[in-house]
Amino acid sequence: MDRSSFMAGNGYVILPSRLQQYDFTSGYIVSYQSFVMATPSLAPRWDNLLFPLSWEVWVSVIAASVVLAGVLTMLGQAGRATYPSLSQSVLEVYKILLGQDFSQWRARTTASRIVIAAWLVVALIVGVAYRGNLTASLTSPVYPPRPETAAALVKAVERINIPPYGADWKKFYLASNSEVFNAIGKLLYVGPSMEEGLRLTAEKNHAVIANRQFLDYVIAQNFTDATGKARLYVAQSNLETVFLGYPIPHGAPYKPLLDRIILAFTESGLFLKWHGDQMDEVRAAIFSKQRQQEGRANEAASDGQATSLTIAHMQGPFLFLTFGLVTAFLVFLVELVFRFLLNADR
Structure with missing residues (x-):
């Protein structure tokens, strides 16, 4: 200009x-x-425990567990108290799913053994897939x-x-x-x-x-x-x-x-x-x-600091533990109330 x-x-x-x-x-x-x-x-997420498997897989696992518990209960009644109650059947199903032992003395009939064997295979595949994806999602998060x-x-x-x-x-x-x-x-x-x-x-x-x-x-x-x-x-x-x-x-x-x-x-x-x-x-x-x-x-990594998981990765387990403690406390209060009412009726 x-x-x-x-x-x-x-x-x-x-x-x-x-x-x-x-x-x-x-x-x-x-x-x-x-x-x-x-x-x-990364922000702390409570659903890190659910991320390794899709919602369809989680729903399928829960549905299969419910159906299997009902089948084992029916087989127990037909086999004369092989599985006396539904609650014990549910406990056995989730013990297998979590990789714990199961009460072998309850599987007395051939039918119940076949059902448990099939569930053991499913629990093995689901458990390995979940642990592998959980490790990958925590170390290489999205x-x-x-x-x-x-x-x-x-x-x-x-x-x-x-x-x-x-x-x-x-x-x-x-x-x-x-x-x-x-x-x-x-x-x-x-x-x-x-x-x-x-x-x-x-x-x-x-x-x-x-x-x-x-x-x-x-x-x-x-x-x-x-x-x-x-x-x-x-x-x-x-x-x-x-x-x-x-x-x-x-x-x-x-x-x-x-x-x-x-x-x-x-x-x-x-x-x-x-x-x-x-x-x-x-x-x-x-x-x-x-x-x-x-x-x-690398010097810091040798001290174990570089690969440490933060609360952004591990928030889910602690929230799950808190939820379990609160639920157990509420159930404990309900049990106390019922016991008090039963003693009052007597």
């Missing part, structure tokens, strides 16, 4: 709102705009789903941050005919630096919009631990695909010359070669840093 030229080593995105103020050289590289959010963490698209982004976050240069991006999103982009523009907050925006993203329900390659670099350098687990992640889908160019005044006589020079660099692949070399150097530095951190992590 002041008829002066500004050249910088960093790219400048060619946006419609910027074209009204100044012109651009020919685009020399493609920029992919994406967003970054905090990697979902993390909650994370937003990967623009539509999911606007529903998941409270605010989207962008560095001070993002004022034009906010205008761009608000002027879009897309409802999703309009929602992004309303959530977009211009002001914090990239470091501050990423820190807020890691600590709060925020997101940051920036160039994908730059985000990958910053996350790998500052938000990734020695095991390769990142506190932040870049979404798989891109919000925008734009070109980078150098801003120049409208009607600048040197634009054709700059375009020819930039085109020569672009067609020879020098921009891509430079970016590839930069990323290789960054990866090498990050790999060396992580190797040093892994050495310290």
